[in-house]
Amino acid sequence: MKKCTNEIEIVIVEDNKYDAELILLAFEQFHLVNKSIVLKDGAEALEYLFGEEGCVSKSFSEYPRLILLDLKLPKVNGIEVLRRIKSDERMRRLPVVVLTSSNEAQDVKMAYELGVNSYVTKPIQFQELAKVVANLGLYWLLINKPPRE
Amino acid sequence: MRTCEPKTKSLSEGSRSGFDMAEERRGHATAEDLLHERLEVLEDTQRATLNILEDFDEEKGKLEQVQRAAMNLLEDFDEERRKFQLIQTATLNLLDDVNEERIKSDETKRALMNMLEDIEVERGKAELAKTQLQAVNKELEAFSYSVSHDLRAPLRAISGFVGVLQQNYAPVLDDNGKKYMGYIRENAEIMGSLIDDLLAFSRLSRQPMATGEIDMNNLAQSVFDEVGKPEADRQIHFAAIQVPIARGDRSLLRQVMVNLISNAIKFTRQKKDALIEFGFDADQSAYYVRDNGVGFDMKYVGKLFGVFQRLHPVEEFEGTGVGLALVHRIITRHGGRVWALGEVGRGATFFFTLPS
Numbered sequence: 001m002k003k004c005t006n007e008i009e010i011v012i013v014e015d016n017k018y019d020a021e022l023i024l025l026a027f028e029q030f031h032l033v034n035k036s037i038v039l040k041d042g043a044e045a046l047e048y049l050f051g052e053e054g055c056v057s058k059s060f061s062e063y064p065r066l067i068l069l070d071l072k073l074p075k076v077n078g079i080e081v082l083r084r085i086k087s088d089e090r091m092r093r094l095p096v097v098v099l100t101s102s103n104e105a106q107d108v109k110m111a112y113e114l115g116v117n118s119y120v121t122k123p124i125q126f127q128e129l130a131k132v133v134a135n136l137g138l139y140w141l142l143i144n145k146p147p148r149e
Numbered sequence: 150m151r152t153c154e155p156k157t158k159s160l161s162e163g164s165r166s167g168f169d170m171a172e173e174r175r176g177h178a179t180a181e182d183l184l185h186e187r188l189e190v191l192e193d194t195q196r197a198t199l200n201i202l203e204d205f206d207e208e209k210g211k212l213e214q215v216q217r218a219a220m221n222l223l224e225d226f227d228e229e230r231r232k233f234q235l236i237q238t239a240t241l242n243l244l245d246d247v248n249e250e251r252i253k254s255d256e257t258k259r260a261l262m263n264m265l266e267d268i269e270v271e272r273g274k275a276e277l278a279k280t281q282l283q284a285v286n287k288e289l290e291a292f293s294y295s296v297s298h299d300l301r302a303p304l305r306a307i308s309g310f311v312g313v314l315q316q317n318y319a320p321v322l323d324d325n326g327k328k329y330m331g332y333i334r335e336n337a338e339i340m341g342s343l344i345d346d347l348l349a350f351s352r353l354s355r356q357p358m359a360t361g362e363i364d365m366n367n368l369a370q371s372v373f374d375e376v377g378k379p380e381a382d383r384q385i386h387f388a389a390i391q392v393p394i395a396r397g398d399r400s401l402l403r404q405v406m407v408n409l410i411s412n413a414i415k416f417t418r419q420k421k422d423a424l425i426e427f428g429f430d431a432d433q434s435a436y437y438v439r440d441n442g443v444g445f446d447m448k449y450v451g452k453l454f455g456v457f458q459r460l461h462p463v464e465e466f467e468g469t470g471v472g473l474a475l476v477h478r479i480i481t482r483h484g485g486r487v488w489a490l491g492e493v494g495r496g497a498t499f500f501f502t503l504p505s
Contacts, residue, residue, distance in 0.1 A: 018306035025313055072298075101298055101305075122305065129309065 002037060002048055004055035009035040009065040009141060013045045013081065014099075015073050019122065019129075023068065023099075026130035032137055042076025045069075046084060049091065056091060063094060066140040068133075071100040071107055079110055086115040093147045095140050099133070286355050297348045301341065308337040339469075346471040350456070353475060358398045358482060365392045365436060368399075369427040372406040377414055377425075385414060385423045392429035392436060395503045401479045402503075408472040409438040409499050415466055416497070417442030430500065435486075439498040445491040453489055476501070 010032060014020040020038045027033050039045045049055050055063050067085070071078035078098065086092045097118040098111050111119050120136070123129050311333045319327065366389055373387045395402065410425065417423035417440050426439040445453070445460050452458045454477040459470040480487040480501045491497035 016302055016306075018309070019302070022306075022309045022313075101301060104294070129305070130312075 002039065002044070003053050004048055004058065004062075004064075006058075006062045007035060008037045010037070010068065010137065011045070011048065011064045011066070012036055012038045012068045013040075013042070013073065013078065014038060014068070014070045015040050016070070019070075022129055023133050026133040027137055029134060030137055030141075032141070040074075042073040042078065042081045044075075045073075045081045046076060050084065050088070056088065060090060060093075063091075065095070065146060066137070067094055067096045068099045068136070069096055071098060071102050071111075079107070079114070082111060082114050082116060095144070095146075097136055097140070099136075289351065289355060293348055293351045297344050300344050304337050304341050304344070308334055308341075311337070343469050346469045350471050350475055350478070353401065353404065353479070356398075356401065358401065360396055361399060363395045363397060363399055363402060365395050365402075365429075366427075368403060368406055369410070369438075372403065372410050373425070376407060376411045383418075383421050383423060385417070385425065387425050387427070389427040390429065392427070395436075396505050397483045397503055398479075401482070405476050405479050405501070406438075408476050412472060412499075413438055413440035413442065413497075415442075415468070416440060416444075416461075418466075419443060433500065433502070435500040435502045437498050437500045439496065441496040444493050444496045445489075446493050447491060450489060450491070454487065 010027070012020060012023055014023065017040070020040075024033050024036060024038070027036055037048075039048055047054065069078050069081060073081070078100065082096060082098070084091075085094060085096055092115065095117045097120060098116050099120050099122060100107070101122045103121050108119055118136070120132055123132065311330050314322075315327070315330050315334070322330070369389055369392075370387075377385050377387065379385075410427075413425045414423070417425070420442055424441045427437070428439075429436050443461070443466075449460050452460065454473045456471060456474040458474070459468065476499075477487050480503070484504045485502040487499065487501040489497060489499045
């Protein structure tokens with residue numbers, strides 16, 4: 001069981017291990033790998049965030065700084081995870097970026113209705129994916145000013 | 150009748166008394182007086198008879214009048230009776246006609262009811278077919294989506310990790326190693342394009358058609374401006390003649406023009422002065438896109454519009470071979486025909502009809 005710790009700044013919820021690894025490779029350039037954790041389905045994500053020793057029980061400054069969320073996940077899908085995060089008093093200020101291969105209009109609509117911060121579709125070429133992910137990391141962790149407690 | 154004078158009365162009392170009176174008067178009267186008396190009596194009788202005759206005449210006259218009036222009445226009555234008979238006949242005819250009309254109207258009503266029933270049945274069938282079609286389309290859409298999504302994931306892994314290898318392990322690879330990695334990347338990219346094209350083809354085929362009027366000249370020019378990016382070493386001339394307004398789905402027909410004009414641009418790549426023409430052939434009622442590019446051998450014209458059919462090697466001209474199949478699908482959906490003429494080295498002309 002993966003416990004929520006202060007060191008972890010990026011939560012990647014991705015069931016495809018190859019995509020997950022590519023994303024981590026992209027983060028490598030920014031030395032963010034050690035600060036990332038990969039959760040492989042929606043249930044694990046909810047456990048990590050809202051479980052007994054989940055992040056929610058900690059102080060806000062210990063929360064992760066960015067959540068990369070795929071939509072097509074086993075057990076509990078990404079939309080459901082997004083809904084839980086955005087309806088929690090404390091969690092909803094966390095930036096959530098949906099990074100998914102789904103380009104379906106209703107998924108985009110639903111995600112924005114639930115308050116997603118950004119919706120990005122996974123490009124086919126790795127180069128593109130790496131660029132996208134790196135930009136995301138750069139933006140949310142380094143450029144964007146996070147909310148205070 | 151006039152009443153007689155007492156003289157006459159005395160006559161009726163019997164001729165004897167009269168005769169006696171006359172005998173009595175003989176003593177005092179002459180034969181002349183007797184004659185006068187007899188003449189007076191005769192005159193009286195005459196007058197009375199004449200009066201009676203007059204009265205009788207008058208009565209006869211009155212009777213004749215009555216007779217005539219009665220005859221007239223009878224005539225009038227006859228005429229009225231005749232008229233009445235005519236009306237009777239006419240009314241009976243009317244009743245017959247009305248009855249006939251009523252029977253016809255009943256028949257018509259029955260026929261209409263039958264037609265309505267048939268229409269209802271047909272409508273029910275059409276509704277059912279529509280529902281089934283919608284269900285099939287939904288399934289196909291879900292199928293295509295999941296196929297493309299599931300096929301893309303491993304492609305991303307292949308392309309991605311080869312990219313990592315190329316980036317991070319270049320020093321460890323010799324020339325062949327680098328070359329083969331390039332091959333893997335290229336093929337992954339081709340497969341990605343194939344998937345995208347197939348998905349687009351499938352989706353476009355199932356799109357509902359909206360019909361409107363389209364200015365084909367406008368469309369052709371706008372498409373050329375969009376896809377005919379100026380290239381460094383050559384000039385692409387676009388010439389169009391006035392063509393008739395078409396009726397069809399704007400976005401689908403735009404796709405047709407994009408595919409045809411892009412092809413024309415692509416296959417004239419080796420020509421210094423490429424010429425692409427858009428026009429309308431009145432004899433065949435067909436629009437055409439013509440180019441003076443590499444052309445094709447008419448021997449293979451039957452393969453042109455097949456899915457993934459290509460007549461040129463992909464190193465010479467990129468593309469998955471879905472473009473013309475899409476054109477064929479769209480034009481067929483509009484009820485039109487599409488065909489092509491080509492000559493190797495001289496160019497190609499693509500014709501399509503759009504029935505109004």
